[in-house]
Amino acid sequence: MIYSKPNLILLLILCCFTTGKTVAQMTPTVVNLDEDVSSISVIQMMDFYLDTTSVYDIDDVAAPSFQDRFQKISDPHVIYDYLDAALWMRLTVNNLQDSHTKSWYFESWGFDIKNISFYFPNPDGSFAESTAGFDLPFGKRDIHHKNFNYLLNLLPSEKKTYYIKVNRNYNQEFVFHLRTNEKFISHSLNEYLLLGIYYGVLILILIFNLYLFFSLKDRLYLYFVCLILACIWFSLGRDGFGFQYIWPNTPWINRLTNENFIEFFIILATLLFSNRFVQKYTKSDKVIKFTYWAILVKMAFFINQLYFFELYYITYISITILILLVPFSLGLRSLAKVNIYSWSYIMAYGCLFLVIMYSYSKTIDIFDNPVLNWYFVYPVIFLEMVLFSFSIFRQIKFLQNEYIVANRERALALEKNNQLTLEMNTKLKEKVKARTEEIEAMAADLARKNVELQTTNLKLQELNSQVSQMNKYLEENNHKLQVNMKQVNQDMALMKGLDFEDFKNVFPDKDSCLKFLSELKWKERYICKKCGFNKFTNGPNHSKRCKSCNYLESPTVDTLFHKVKFPIEKAFYMLYLSNRKDIELTATELSEILELRRETCWTFKNKIALAMEKVDHNIELNGWESLALVHLE
Numbered sequence: 001m002i003y004s005k006p007n008l009i010l011l012l013i014l015c016c017f018t019t020g021k022t023v024a025q026m027t028p029t030v031v032n033l034d035e036d037v038s039s040i041s042v043i044q045m046m047d048f049y050l051d052t053t054s055v056y057d058i059d060d061v062a063a064p065s066f067q068d069r070f071q072k073i074s075d076p077h078v079i080y081d082y083l084d085a086a087l088w089m090r091l092t093v094n095n096l097q098d099s100h101t102k103s104w105y106f107e108s109w110g111f112d113i114k115n116i117s118f119y120f121p122n123p124d125g126s127f128a129e130s131t132a133g134f135d136l137p138f139g140k141r142d143i144h145h146k147n148f149n150y151l152l153n154l155l156p157s158e159k160k161t162y163y164i165k166v167n168r169n170y171n172q173e174f175v176f177h178l179r180t181n182e183k184f185i186s187h188s189l190n191e192y193l194l195l196g197i198y199y200g201v202l203i204l205i206l207i208f209n210l211y212l213f214f215s216l217k218d219r220l221y222l223y224f225v226c227l228i229l230a231c232i233w234f235s236l237g238r239d240g241f242g243f244q245y246i247w248p249n250t251p252w253i254n255r256l257t258n259e260n261f262i263e264f265f266i267i268l269a270t271l272l273f274s275n276r277f278v279q280k281y282t283k284s285d286k287v288i289k290f291t292y293w294a295i296l297v298k299m300a301f302f303i304n305q306l307y308f309f310e311l312y313y314i315t316y317i318s319i320t321i322l323i324l325l326v327p328f329s330l331g332l333r334s335l336a337k338v339n340i341y342s343w344s345y346i347m348a349y350g351c352l353f354l355v356i357m358y359s360y361s362k363t364i365d366i367f368d369n370p371v372l373n374w375y376f377v378y379p380v381i382f383l384e385m386v387l388f389s390f391s392i393f394r395q396i397k398f399l400q401n402e403y404i405v406a407n408r409e410r411a412l413a414l415e416k417n418n419q420l421t422l423e424m425n426t427k428l429k430e431k432v433k434a435r436t437e438e439i440e441a442m443a444a445d446l447a448r449k450n451v452e453l454q455t456t457n458l459k460l461q462e463l464n465s466q467v468s469q470m471n472k473y474l475e476e477n478n479h480k481l482q483v484n485m486k487q488v489n490q491d492m493a494l495m496k497g498l499d500f501e502d503f504k505n506v507f508p509d510k511d512s513c514l515k516f517l518s519e520l521k522w523k524e525r526y527i528c529k530k531c532g533f534n535k536f537t538n539g540p541n542h543s544k545r546c547k548s549c550n551y552l553e554s555p556t557v558d559t560l561f562h563k564v565k566f567p568i569e570k571a572f573y574m575l576y577l578s579n580r581k582d583i584e585l586t587a588t589e590l591s592e593i594l595e596l597r598r599e600t601c602w603t604f605k606n607k608i609a610l611a612m613e614k615v616d617h618n619i620e621l622n623g624w625e626s627l628a629l630v631h632l633e
């Protein structure tokens with residue numbers, strides 16, 4: 001209550017002042033288009049009315065009774081704050097030119113006006129409306145240009161009053177111009193050409209760094225690509241190119257060109273890029289550590305600025321620059337330690353600080369000209385990109401030099417190595433050669449010996465076969481000889497005129513006689529006399545025993561010699577002699593030779609004669625042995 005009185009007085013004074021001013025601005029400000037004028041900045045030649053209630057439409061505002069409420073615009077921002085209110089502006093143009101070849105354009109450079117409605121007066125006093133804006137699709141504009149442009153349709157010596165209703169997002173500075181068609185077109189073409197060059201170069205640097213990233217696989221180039229993208233994003237949002245060419249039907253994307261986001265991404269990319277840049281020259285854990293800390297702190301401030309306690313923009317920028325300076329200066333110190341002074345890198349950083357300030361504060365009034373103020377950041381970004389590119393080139397050159405030096409050292413080491421290897425190889429070859437010769441000699445010797453051995457072996461085999469053949473032959477001969485001998489002896493005994501002594505050599509005793517008799521008797525086969533069985537075993541004195549009935553048969557049974565009472569060999573001799581036609585011995589002579597009694601000899605001689613008679617024996621044809629088996633009983 002104490003302060004209520006002075007406050008009221010202050011209010012009263014203010015009211016008087018304001019009212020006075022309003023009274024003074026009763027007549028509208030007029031823009032006179034004199035001869036030779038082709039372009040004129042009109043913002044401070046207009047009047048405005050702030051509609052905080054938002055209830056008035058064009059008919060209300062254009063009514064003669066309303067005109068008193070307009071005030072003269074004395075600042076390009078028109079009025080600060082009241083962002084929710086509609087800002088009405090009045091423009092009265094008086095065309096004093098008489099050329100019919102000129103037409104006039106109203107041009108607004110603030111392409112980021114949220115909503116702008118332009119009202120053209122019709123001859124009948126009504127108004128035609130044209131609405132466009134940053135929040136509306138691009139195609140709604142009458143003239144497809146990044147700025148808001150309107151053809152005034154103002155004939156020579158005509159005077160018209162236009163109304164413009166504006167809704168803002170922020171305290172923006174308005175840049176309104178009136179231009180002739182010629183000026184408008186040449187200005188637009190120049191602007192588009194320069195912007196085209198600007199984006200063209202940035203995209204070339206971007207593509208080049210992308211290529212470097214894919215071919216060298218180094219994140220440094222990827223971070224730089226991100227930085228370029230952030231700057232391109234920033235520029236697209238700033239000049240309206242993005243809205244016109246990239247997302248014309250989705251105006252909500254315009255809101256993503258928010259300075260907070262862009263600035264955050266520019267700083268993020270810069271921190272990562274500069275850390276990697278320093279690391280490529282010299283490894284520094286300190287720089288890595290502080291880079292990540294700076295990113296965390298910046299992120300915290302960024303989130304705070306968006307959702308919590310919004311700092312005043314100058315404070316925010318100062319903090320940001322301080323955050324950036326810590327890793328940046330640490331990086332510079334690390335580089336200085338290894339004698340690397342990259343001026344392009346330092347200058348690029350300088351440009352970056354300027355860009356950050358610009359990105360946040362929309363315009364910085366360095367120059368009088370708002371166009372220069374607005375576009376000043378473009379050459380700065382351009383320079384920054386070029387300087388960072390130079391830094392990258394220098395770094396590539398540096399790495400290349402390091403590579404060349406390392407390569408040279410490697411080549412030297414390789415050469416030395418090669419020489420050593422060569423020496424060792426030579427020695428080794430000599431040794432191998434000597435050893436090979438030795439082995440070859442040994443092998444040749446071995447081969448020769450082998451051949452000798454084989455030859456000897458063959459000879460031995462041959463000899464062996466000859467010996468075995470000889471043996472076989474000998475054996476055969478031996479056998480033949482033996483057989484022959486026996487045959488000869490027997491033949492001799494049987495055929496020839498032997499005396500008793502010779503005969504005794506062939507049949508020396510009883511046994512040999514029995515054997516002969518046995519062989520002669522069972523020459524064909526054996527049949528038992530008793531049972532007729534044909535299997536036998538040999539018994540004593542060349543007898544045979546029947547395997548069935550056990551009958552033992554002497555070889556003399558059923559022969560001429562059966563039951564002979566004198567030695568059988570003498571009987572054999574007697575039979576032999578009886579078969580000799582050249583010898584005719586009497587019983588007496590026989591008794592003398594055989595030392596037997598005469599009667600014995602005579603009896604046996606008779607027996608032989610009987611046997612001869614029985615079988616009708618022919619001395620010429622048959623041997624004496626055929627008589628031996630004659631059975632006389």
Ligand SMILES: [Zn+2]
Pocket residue numbers: 528529530531532533546548549550551
């Ligand atoms: Zn028998």
